[in-house]
Amino acid sequence: MKNAYLNGVLEQVKKRNPGEPEFIQAVTEVLESLEPVIEKHPEYMEKGVIDEIVEPERIIKFRVPWVDDQGKVQVNRGFRIQFNSAIGPYKGGLRFHPSVYEGIIKFLGFEQIFKNSLTGLPIGGGKGGSDFDPKGKSDAEVMRFCQSFMTELSKHIGADTDVPAGDIGVGGREIGYLFGQYKRLRNEFTGVLTGKGIPYGGSLARTEATGYGLCYFTDAMLKDHGDSFKGKTVVISGSGNVAIYANQKATQLGAKVVAMSDSNGYVYDANGIDLAAVKQIKEVRRGRIKEYIQDHPKAEYHEGCSGIWTIPCDVALPCATQNEINEESAKALVKNGVKAVAEGANMPSTPEAIHVFQSAGILFAPAKASNAGGVATSALEMSQNSMRYSWTFEEVDGKLHDIMVNIYKNASQAAKEYGMEGNLVAGANIAGFLKVANAMLAHGVV
Ligand code: NDP
Ligand code: 2IT
Numbered sequence: 427m428k429n430a431y432l433n434g435v436l437e438q439v440k441k442r443n444p445g446e447p448e449f450i451q452a453v454t455e456v457l458e459s460l461e462p463v464i465e466k467h468p469e470y471m472e473k474g475v476i477d478e479i480v481e482p483e484r485i486i487k488f489r490v491p492w493v494d495d496q497g498k499v500q501v502n503r504g505f506r507i508q509f510n511s512a513i514g515p516y517k518g519g520l521r522f523h524p525s526v527y528e529g530i531i532k533f534l535g536f537e538q539i540f541k542n543s544l545t546g547l548p549i550g551g552g553k554g555g556s557d558f559d560p561k562g563k564s565d566a567e568v569m570r571f572c573q574s575f576m577t578e579l580s581k582h583i584g585a586d587t588d589v590p591a592g593d594i595g596v597g598g599r600e601i602g603y604l605f606g607q608y609k610r611l612r613n614e615f616t617g618v619l620t621g622k623g624i625p626y627g628g629s630l631a632r633t634e635a636t637g638y639g640l641c642y643f644t645d646a647m648l649k650d651h652g653d654s655f656k657g658k659t660v661v662i663s664g665s666g667n668v669a670i671y672a673n674q675k676a677t678q679l680g681a682k683v684v685a686m687s688d689s690n691g692y693v694y695d696a697n698g699i700d701l702a703a704v705k706q707i708k709e710v711r712r713g714r715i716k717e718y719i720q721d722h723p724k725a726e727y728h729e730g731c732s733g734i735w736t737i738p739c740d741v742a743l744p745c746a747t748q749n750e751i752n753e754e755s756a757k758a759l760v761k762n763g764v765k766a767v768a769e770g771a772n773m774p775s776t777p778e779a780i781h782v783f784q785s786a787g788i789l790f791a792p793a794k795a796s797n798a799g800g801v802a803t804s805a806l807e808m809s810q811n812s813m814r815y816s817w818t819f820e821e822v823d824g825k826l827h828d829i830m831v832n833i834y835k836n837a838s839q840a841a842k843e844y845g846m847e848g849n850l851v852a853g854a855n856i857a858g859f860l861k862v863a864n865a866m867l868a869h870g871v872v
Contacts, residue, residue, distance in 0.1 A: 446529030459855035506554035516552030519593030540858030547805035572603035617811025620804035629807035637671025639799015642830035656680035664746030695725035745770030756782035769793035
């Protein structure tokens with residue numbers, strides 16, 4: 427980065443957030459993208475908007491005690507980072523995974539500001555979670571954990587204040603327990619969480635939204651370059667919520683998905699992954715992806731996560747976790763002829779991997795833009811809750827589709843306007859930033 431002011435902001439962020447490499451990584455990328463913006467609009471620098479935007483408005487950190495099935499007390503740590511409320515109530519998921527610490531929630535909350543802005547809907551940025559590991563826990567243990575987590579969280583959220591949702595390790599089951607506890611504590615039935623079950627205020631198509639949205643975005647990007655999903659070979663990492671519905675939509679759009687994974691390993695099925703089997707393993711049995719080969723003898727299972735990127739494919743959709751594609755994996759994808767990489771997970775490509783894709787001229791869709799369909803549909807769930815009304819699946823899916831095509835257009839337009847045509851990383855960061863920054867300017871410094 428050449429700009430001395432932006433370098434100064436980054437130095438300050440590094441000093442204030444030691445031991446949080448994921449947060450520094452996310453901030454560095456955004457600040458780099460903002461160089462041409464500062465040159466054209468020095469007011470964002472002069473009025474302190476950039477100094478403010480890298481500092482969360484509020485960090486809530488709390489103890490989560492719960493009793494396991496053996497009667498033993500367990501203690502986890504809970505977080506909610508309310509990062510930016512310039513354009514709407516804080517909005518973003520909750521992640522339950524043993525790797526969660528403040529730096530992970532901070533990076534996710536920071537990314538969420540720009541992603542939520544890109545959706546065009548009135549939602550600010552936030553994120554939360556816990557180092558609780560739902561794997562191997564009984565339903566009753568998960569319920570007691572969720573109730574304890576919400577007992578504290580309920581003091582800080584609300585339908586017009588902060589609206590959490592799911593992320594890794596938080597799906598329909600967890601949202602149900604969290605909602606039940608909020609309702610009990612507050613005696614109020616509002617849209618305080620999204621991703622709710624359909625019988626109690628959930629939106630149709632929210633379950634599918636992130637994966638579907640990722641494919642709508644990728645399709646728009648491919649079409650803009652005279653191509654489409656038809657006949658493409660696709661590799662998808664992960665086998666959770668995002669991965670499953672990305673597979674479903676890519677297949678509907680004419681592609682063949684040949685591989686999926688979990689944190690232990692990946693399966694390769696040259697005939698195309700049998701998605702019903704994956705759903706049965708992951709959504710119904712909460713099992714491991716290697717169980718797939720038990721009734722698919724022609725499929726292969728390999729231990730380890732990174733090997734999935736050595737499978738030749740036209741389109742790669744990383745849908746598991748941060749930094750899952752490093753430089754070496756990116757080079758393997760390029761060598762094998764990948765045409766497009768679109769991020770379903772948050773920050774799945776390292777900066778070095780992004781550099782490899784962009785210098786090879788690969789179409790690259792950054793997470794903030796390409797995975798925004800989940801939170802966009804969450805915002806549609808909030809609208810429906812406020813209206814005490816619900817739209818049909820087709821209505822929600824149609825809105826999601828249009829939102830994703832618009833995000834693609836806005837990100838590519840912003841990249842062009844700031845002299846970086848085709849660079850959707852810069853375009854998404856800039857387009858997401860401008861709306862939030864202008865709202866912050868309008869509100870003044872308090
Ligand atoms: P799920 O918990 O449903 O699935 C996560 C998947 O990723 C699982 O297959 C899991 O494997 C794998 N995974 C998780 N952590 C790791 C790890 N450290 N190393 C390797 N694999 C891992 O989560 P989602 O599908 O909801 O989330 C996936 C990604 O998408 C995350 O980055 C999330 O932030 C992002 N995202 C999610 C949205 C949503 O609406 N749910 C919206 C936008 C982005 P295993 O079962 O072995 O842990
Ligand atoms: O990363 C994300 O955008 C999410 N996990 C979804 C957040 C939401 O509020 O729906």
